[in-house]
Amino acid sequence: MLVHLQSVLVILLPLFVGFGFKLPQFMLKILDKLLMILVYVILCLIGMGFAKTPNLSNELSKVATYAIGLFICLAVCNCVVMIWFDRMFFRQHHPFEVNQIKRQKIGVADSVKQLMILFVGILLGRMLPEHHLSSEKLSFYALMLLIFVVGLQMRGYGIALRQVFLNRHGLWLSMWFMVSCAVAGLLFALVLPDVSWTKGLALSSGYGWYSLSGIVMTQAYGATWGSVALLNDLLREFAALVFIPILMRRYPSTAIGIGGAASLDFMLPLIQKSGGLLAVPVAISFGFIVNVVAPFLMVFFSAFSS
Template sequence: MQNLLTLFIILIPLFAGFCIPVPARAVSWLNIGLSWLVYLILFLIGLSLAQVPNLGDELAVISFTVAVLFLCLISTNLLLFIWFDRRYPWHLQQQQTATQSGDISIMGSLKQVACLLLGLTAGHFFSFSWLGNPQAAVNKALIILLLLVGMQLRSCGITLRQVFLNRRGVICAILFTLASLLGGLLFALLMPNVSISKGLALSSGYGWYSLSSIIMSKSYGAVWGSIAMFNDLAREFFALLFIPLLMRRYPTAAVSIGGATSLDFTLPAIQASGGISAVPLAISFGFIVNLTAPVLMVFFSSLNF
């Protein structure tokens, strides 16, 4: 019952935001507000992580676990989509553009990591008793975040019909989900004391680090929430670096490695390296993945096998 309630708390503001029309002049303000809210959530997650007993002893375990999880997910993703691009080629009319957008995106990722470290440092040296439980504050911020994400999806100017009738986008989303689940299963088999259901839950973040960290923290504790977040941030870094390289021969793989971020954060890199013809696929794929991620994370984290 509790997990069903969690799912409703996630989906209701997401779909409510999608039903709210956003004037064109307000879209830039919406994007700015969403960025600052993500920074706030990462700061609060850092505060929550600072409360973990013997955190220093956990850091080595966190680093190793993130590395194994990331390699499992990226390898299964790339192998499947490189095969798909070879079997069903997709030719783009590419264009050469400046790489400034990619540089800005990487700087954005560094800012996100800095916010987490700032919260971790502040929580270690200062008392935030006036704030109460940081996790409770994160949960409240999550509802606002999902509402804004829904509004951002609406502001893309596309209909659900356009999303779900993009055949390659739907196939790409299905293959990405299967590849991620396979990577999560592989992770569970490689790591001791990690159940299959936990491995599948961790594999369903799809790069949505602000959401995956919260859900995994509620289900498995702050350490596993940080593992989910760093894994998804690693996907973001990897995507920004390798999208231009993969786009030349494996465009579907290039779009897919960003996961949920293909709809927003890595979209400029996709457009810069693949041209405007790559954007509809990225939007369709990213939209479906954004809707799928919270459902699968809550579903698998509610199981125990």
């Protein structure tokens, strides 16, 4: 158990170390570019690692089937629980200023680009000799650097821990979101006999942080399940880009929640445009909490499953 706790601390430590440094504003744009480069590097490394999987063509079909199944379980459970949350707490008034906006074509293009980088990694993995393929250590170090940069960004953009954890809307939303994800993970395990309940919970605890979930699940269960977690989180991103503006008018909490961990960064501009400035603190609080909890739960649950 002590070893598993150390693994959790190793993943969380860079986030809080980065949060301890306050950088000048001009460096935040550099960090934004560095973060995107790191995401592309990690996606490529995951693809290269997946390319080493025996019977790759069969595994690709398996990955797609499992990822879509996991995504459906998560989408249904998330929406049911969060729509209930909206109806219970916001019956009489809408908490945000709802705006009419156009669909974010640029965001969709970015998501497609990320998916293409993954396939480039698979192609490179198939083309390069075995000794040129990426190692697990390289992926792990890239992930640690990415989490550190995320911590720097949080502090740089003025996210205060007090603001996050005292935001009741964001706190309650994150709690119900995580409960719904856990139910989805158990449902996924129930449907598939070769998936244990702890494995289902681990897979459903990525919360849309694909660059993290892909590597953690790869280390825990192998490249196939790491790719399942990654593709599932990318599907969440696609769905969020389409449905955030639609849901914001009637179900504001659901609109924020479907973005998962990305509500803190990638989806935040879209949330602000569709929900107004009042939606931003809630999205930041929600996104920060699920970003902190995700690595802990993934490592914790994967430690108890085969």
